Amino acid sequence: MRFSDGRPVGVRLNGHWRQVRRVLDLWRETGRWWEGEKEKQFLRVEAGGVHVIYRALEQSGVKGAAGAAQPGPSAPRSEHWFLLGSED
Amino acid sequence: MFAHLHVHSPFSFCDGAGLERELVARAAEAGLPALALTDHDGLSGAVRWHRLCRAAGIKPILGAEATMEDGSHLTLLARDRRGYANLCGLLTQAHLEHERREPRVTIPSLARWAEGLICLSGCRRGRVRALVRRGAGDQAEEYARRLLGLFGREGFFIELQHDLYPGDRGDLGRLAELAEALGVGVVATNNVHYATRNQFFVQDVLTCIREHLGIEEPHAARPINAERWLKGVGEMQAVFARRPEALDNTLRVADQCEDYEIGGAEYVPRYPVPVGTSAPELLRRLALQGARRRYGSVPEDLRRRLNHELAVIEQMGFVDYFLIVWDVVEFARREGIRYAGRGSCADSVVAYALGITNVDAYRRRLRFERFINPSRLNTLPDIDVDFDSRRRDDVGEYVVGR
Numbered sequence: 001m002r003f004s005d006g007r008p009v010g011v012r013l014n015g016h017w018r019q020v021r022r023v024l025d026l027w028r029e030t031g032r033w034w035e036g037e038k039e040k041q042f043l044r045v046e047a048g049g050v051h052v053i054y055r056a057l058e059q060s061g062v063k064g065a066a067g068a069a070q071p072g073p074s075a076p077r078s079e080h081w082f083l084l085g086s087e088d
Numbered sequence: 089m090f091a092h093l094h095v096h097s098p099f100s101f102c103d104g105a106g107l108e109r110e111l112v113a114r115a116a117e118a119g120l121p122a123l124a125l126t127d128h129d130g131l132s133g134a135v136r137w138h139r140l141c142r143a144a145g146i147k148p149i150l151g152a153e154a155t156m157e158d159g160s161h162l163t164l165l166a167r168d169r170r171g172y173a174n175l176c177g178l179l180t181q182a183h184l185e186h187e188r189r190e191p192r193v194t195i196p197s198l199a200r201w202a203e204g205l206i207c208l209s210g211c212r213r214g215r216v217r218a219l220v221r222r223g224a225g226d227q228a229e230e231y232a233r234r235l236l237g238l239f240g241r242e243g244f245f246i247e248l249q250h251d252l253y254p255g256d257r258g259d260l261g262r263l264a265e266l267a268e269a270l271g272v273g274v275v276a277t278n279n280v281h282y283a284t285r286n287q288f289f290v291q292d293v294l295t296c297i298r299e300h301l302g303i304e305e306p307h308a309a310r311p312i313n314a315e316r317w318l319k320g321v322g323e324m325q326a327v328f329a330r331r332p333e334a335l336d337n338t339l340r341v342a343d344q345c346e347d348y349e350i351g352g353a354e355y356v357p358r359y360p361v362p363v364g365t366s367a368p369e370l371l372r373r374l375a376l377q378g379a380r381r382r383y384g385s386v387p388e389d390l391r392r393r394l395n396h397e398l399a400v401i402e403q404m405g406f407v408d409y410f411l412i413v414w415d416v417v418e419f420a421r422r423e424g425i426r427y428a429g430r431g432s433c434a435d436s437v438v439a440y441a442l443g444i445t446n447v448d449a450y451r452r453r454l455r456f457e458r459f460i461n462p463s464r465l466n467t468l469p470d471i472d473v474d475f476d477s478r479r480r481d482d483v484g485e486y487v488v489g490r
Contacts, residue, residue, distance in 0.1 A: 023257075025257045027252050027253055027312075027313070028313040028315060029313055030292075030311075030314055033288075033292070034304075039313065039314065
């Protein structure tokens with residue numbers, strides 16, 4: 001992923017960079033917290049098709065202190081993002 | 089700045105996961121000027137909320153999340169004391185006219201009790217939002233116009249709740265368009281269920297208990313993330329960066345709400361005393377008659393004890409409360425319904441003389457101050473009376489009838 005001013009601008013899929021035209025949706029899921037699974041952040045983006053990508057957040061959603069993990073488009077970006085799926 | 093207008097406490101049973109004091113403390117820490125309480129279909133936490141907010145220097149806003157006939161939710165806030173009284177009336181009607189634990193508010197009842205209330209269109213379970221999500225924009229607008237007609241332009245707002253669920257972004261865009269079409273404001277809420285993120289799992293476990301689920305069982309009612317905490321201004325600004333007016337409008341709503349008084353002994357119903365007498369006179373007469381019946385005569389030290397208790401009861405404003413309880417136990421006695429007053433009220437000779445308890449506090453030299461202590465101002469005494477469970481409904485019906 002590439003970001004500019006906290007907004008995703010590029011996503012590399014199958015080795016090719018694609019420009020992110022729009023962020024259609026974003027959400028978070030804590031998953032199976034009782035098994036220690038980390039919270040995930042999801043983005044649904046329009047980038048030469050519609051793709052849902054996600055990453056595990058460093059801090060588990062249920063163990064962080066108040067305000068520890070900032071939500072929204074300005075969330076800390078880094079690490080590895082994964083493709084969950086692409087829409088036709 | 090910003091104010092949370094949609095907050096659940098543990099009085100949203102098996103749902104609200106943050107204690108009231110934790111929620112208020114967190115709001116104070118975040119520097120919020122006002123804080124609403126919107127438990128499901130009830131105002132049980134209102135008095136405590138009011139006190140806690142006042143003590144923390146936060147304006148309390150009292151409200152509820154009402155369940156409508158179709159099961160959808162609607163957020164209601166009391167603008168003033170009249171609104172608070174109307175909200176009590178509305179919710180009482182919702183409980184009385186529907187199945188136990190299934191209170192329902194109807195549009196006609198909303199119309200009856202709308203004065204003094206501010207209405208937010210509701211969470212993701214609100215009808216407006218659900219219709220918008222289903223693509224039924226026309227129906228959503230029609231329903232919203234009905235609410236607008238009931239509450240007026242300053243009393244109706246489209247609620248934008250962005251707790252980072254899938255689809256929130258699209259929903260909020262369509263809701264904002266609807267608000268513009270209606271010419272009403274939008275307000276940002278976070279459907280707060282706990283004070284800090286790390287309390288999320290408590291809400292999830294409570295939901296599992298409510299829905300009879302094992303922790304590993306998926307269910308639509310279970311929260312999918314830990315976002316319903318009492319966020320501060322910065323966190324809310326991050327989520328509502330595209331719609332700052334929704335944050336500003338929370339203050340517009342908070343400003344409309346007055347900081348009025350609730351609770352205390354003044355809300356005890358007045359006992360209907362016979363013409364020509366007063367409630368304190370009646371209580372005194374009943375207590376002396378009862379003492380003569382219990383003891384045969386009233387020696388000086390017993391009279392002093394009765395006078396002391398009666399003076400404290402009158403000074404604290406609890407005379408009507410005693411008369412009401414006396415009236416209820418008299419009904420039980422007349423009807424042959426077994427009952428027993430228990431707990432700290434057994435420390436009162438007046439309660440013994442009135443027949444509320446059968447413990448002789450005078451001969452046992454029990455301390456009245458264990459029951460009512462003048463240093464605890466405005467704390468209504470708790471008179472516990474158990475009735476024979478087979479006839480308890482008869483007592484309830486009598487009380488409602490009175």
